[in-house]
Amino acid sequence: MPTSIKMTRRDLVRAAGAAALAIGAPAIIRPALAADALKIGVLVADSGPAALFGPAQRAAAELGAATINAKGGILGRQVEIIFADAGASPAEVAKSAVKLMLSDKVEMIFGSHDSAVRQGVENVVKGKIPYIYTPVFEGDDCSSNVYFLGEVPEQELQKTLPKMVELAKGKTFYLVGNDYVWARTTNDKAKKYIADLGGTVVAEDYYPLGAPNKFENTVAKIKSAKPAIVLQTLVGGDNVNFNRTFADFNLSDDILRLSCLLEENTLIGIGKDASKNLYSSLGYFADLDLPENKAFIGELTKKYGDKAPQQCTISKGLYDAFVFAAAVTTKSKSLAAKDFAAAADGVQFETPSGSMTMMHRHTAKNIFLARCEGTKFTVIDTFAAVPTQQSCT
């Protein structure tokens, strides 16, 4: 090989090609490895009225993914979260969902947001991939391949209302809520339970959502009507505002209040002076004295320290979504709509608030009735595995 030192033009090209391959290889190999990860789109409130929950939602979802990954992931693949903002209009969030599916290639979507956004997302996902909706909501949705982990009104009310009647020693109710589907549906369902109890609804008031509401008028009416219980379906700032006005008009000594969406942040806003005789019925409180919950909160404290965002039922549901998806896929061995649906029905999974069972795509779970003591919740009654009364097939 006399001319071996000399590099021909062809050799040069070949060498350059090899070098390019060597340098470029990671870029080619990386996507191949990454395709192995199972991507999940998670819709959280980064903006909008619910943005208060955003950081806690992200923290719960990340812990959910980490917990599942430590146990081997889903279908033997590590899961990877891609967050998207659910605080925009339904049409905008639907666009984000399309992007998640088409360009990010997510294989599941988890979401914690309002029902209008959910319907927007359902319209674009069209049951192609499993969509797990986690917060408290009004029920009565059977869209295909959608799974509901949140509390429905039947769960919040069926066991809780009789208990409230017993505590209040009276059966007259005044209903006050925001003027939208969740509040109205919850109250319609409440009226049936109240009738079953032999109680009466003296009046109901609905306040526009997102408007600068004042509650003096309703409070004056409540003062005059003297109901035993005020059932509230107000959300966020209106919930705070109403309860502060109610207490300021000196009604909290004589009239009990039950809120259907009163979580830790809202209670801090209401404050200790306005929370006497105020009750909340939900599937989770951050102070629950359960070993599962202690572990959940403990992990978050370990990760974020004092800066751990305040958990509540709205955020914690996203953790449950990971546990649920892992439990279903262990049975189904696939994410295909049919297999997933078949495996989901009847699947039982362990969450920070105790064991849950998916039935007819809604979740039977523990419901806690808590009394506000200052700005903390004290659970006074636990109703185990409360059924949803939903009948999706």
Place this chain on the structure above:
Amino acid sequence: MEALLFTQGLNVIYEALILAILVLGLAVVMGLLNVLNIAHGEFIMIGAYAAYVVQRAGLPYLLAIPAAALVCGAIGLVVERCLIRPLHYEPFETLLATWGLGLLLRKCVELAFGRGYRSVEIPIRGSLSLFGESYPAYRLALMAVAALVLASLFIWYRRAPTGARIRAMVGNPVLAEAVGIRTRELARNTFITGTAFAGVAGVMVAPLTPVEPFMGLTFIVNSFFALVVGGMGTVAGLFAGATIIGGLQSVLSAAVSPTSAYIAMLLISILFLWQRPRGLFPRP
């Protein structure tokens, strides 16, 4: 029934007076300087946070009033110097700029205090009995203070030389300058007064509402509508706007439903913007 009517009557007066106090700062800036301060709600919010901080520090609540006026006035000073004056008090430019300012102020407060709700304890507890009907003492005190502030402002604006100077500046800035009125300083002081008023209004409403970075947005809407209906630059307009928007919302909300009250308010505001954009009592 009579007891209920009496309480609802007080509620109507209360809503109108509270709204007048909330509008005041906006009315000063918009009515006299033609600057629509979209960040007005944020100044109210900062005032409310000032109240929160003062209360948390264990200081008397009354101290929150000068604190809020000082903080909001200082921010107002900087904003006037760096934003409003460079834009020559042009209505549209300053509208956009203060919109951006609102975003900035919200984010700053979010950074400092977080997104969560804060609650300010009611400084005057209990209720007072009026003709056999009890009404929360703090709200009664607020009504009294609001009425007093508005009345004295009315008298001051009519009688005091500063009022006359402002009227001169607004009427004819060039002539005002020529007769020795320092319009630049006058405009600056007027702007600062407006933001300080917003801060004090924030202190007054803080114990009644959830204190959070976005609370200002709920105040700006009604305040703006009250100005549109009442007319800008006159005390009569301020009273009329607050009474019509606040009172009507309260009456309809009690008599029909809160949602229709809100719709009625929007319709009236649209009607005014369309048919009588200068309001009921505009500056002549």
